[in-house]
Amino acid sequence: MQTVRGEYDRSKRLEVIGEADAKRREVVETSQKEIAENAETGGRRNFLTIVVGALGALLTATVLYPIARYSYPPERKKKISNSAVVGKDGEIPPNSGKIVKFNDLPVMVLNVNGEYSAFSAKCTHLGCLVQWDSKAANVWCACHNARYNNDGTKISGPQPADLEKYGVKVQDGNIIVSKV
Numbered sequence: 001m002q003t004v005r006g007e008y009d010r011s012k013r014l015e016v017i018g019e020a021d022a023k024r025r026e027v028v029e030t031s032q033k034e035i036a037e038n039a040e041t042g043g044r045r046n047f048l049t050i051v052v053g054a055l056g057a058l059l060t061a062t063v064l065y066p067i068a069r070y071s072y073p074p075e076r077k078k079k080i081s082n083s084a085v086v087g088k089d090g091e092i093p094p095n096s097g098k099i100v101k102f103n104d105l106p107v108m109v110l111n112v113n114g115e116y117s118a119f120s121a122k123c124t125h126l127g128c129l130v131q132w133d134s135k136a137a138n139v140w141c142a143c144h145n146a147r148y149n150n151d152g153t154k155i156s157g158p159q160p161a162d163l164e165k166y167g168v169k170v171q172d173g174n175i176i177v178s179k180v
Contacts, residue, residue, distance in 0.1 A: 078103070078104060080103050081103060082178055082179050083167075083176050083177065083178035083179070084102055084103075084176070084177060084178075085174045085175070085176055086100040086101075086102060086107070086109060086175050086176070086177050087100065087109070087174070087175045088173060088174060088175065089170045089173050089174065089175060091175070092109060092110075092111040092116075092175070093111065094111055094112075094113060094114060095111070095112060095113065095134065095137065096110075096111060096132055096134065097109060097110040097111070097131070097132035097139070099121045099129065099131075100177070102166065102177050105120065105122075106120070106121035106122060106129060107119070107120060107121055107166055107177055108120070108121040108130060108132070108139065108163075109168065109175060109177065110132065110139075110150055112137075112150045116168040116169075116170065116175060117150055117151050117152070117165075117168060118165070118166040118167070118168040118177045119148075119151070119152030119162075119163040119164060119165045119166060120152070120163045120164040120165075120166075121163075122163075123141040123143065123144075123146055123159055123163075124154075124159045124160055124161045124162070124163065125141070125143070125144060125146060125157065125158050125159040125160065126143050126144065128141050128142065128143035128144075129141075130146075130148065130163070133147075137150075138150060138155065139152070139163075141157065141159070144157060144158055144159075145157060146158065146159045148162070148163055151165065152164070152165050165180050166178065166179065166180060167179070167180050
């Protein structure tokens with residue numbers, strides 16, 4: 001038997017193989033060609049690659065979908081009403097105020113000497129909540145020392161506009177706030 005060392009080309013290798021092994025050589029080469037053709041056209045390996053990729057994508061989607069739904073919750077449909085009961089008559093003591101929710105917005109309801117008034121409780125400058133200042137007998141925003149009259153008109157401070165006004169009436173012992 002002859003041994004070949006170092007680099008050799010295919011033709012020399014084939015010469016080394018005897019005639020008796022020629023049939024085995026043809027079978028090996030034929031099977032290698034079939035394997036190469038199957039790898040190019042599909043075959044088991046490509047099928048399994050596609051199946052594993054699809055399962056991985058499905059797993060990724062099942063993990064990411066709840067995270068995305070949590071990060072971007074659906075908008076709530078808000079029921080907007082023109083008027084709402086915000087308290088009972090006498091619940092707000094004279095010369096004081098109370099912040100209530102009206103259509104999911106904060107609204108300040110004042111009782112100044114028995115006269116009720118209502119306006120937005122968000123300052124028009126930075127959106128801070130305003131409060132009743134009993135010493136000065138007016139509405140005050142603590143964020144930047146802005147002052148408003150008892151009807152929501154601006155007195156002093158950096159705010160650009162008056163507070164949005166709402167209508168107030170007492171009916172059947174209830175304080176009712178409505179859009180103006």
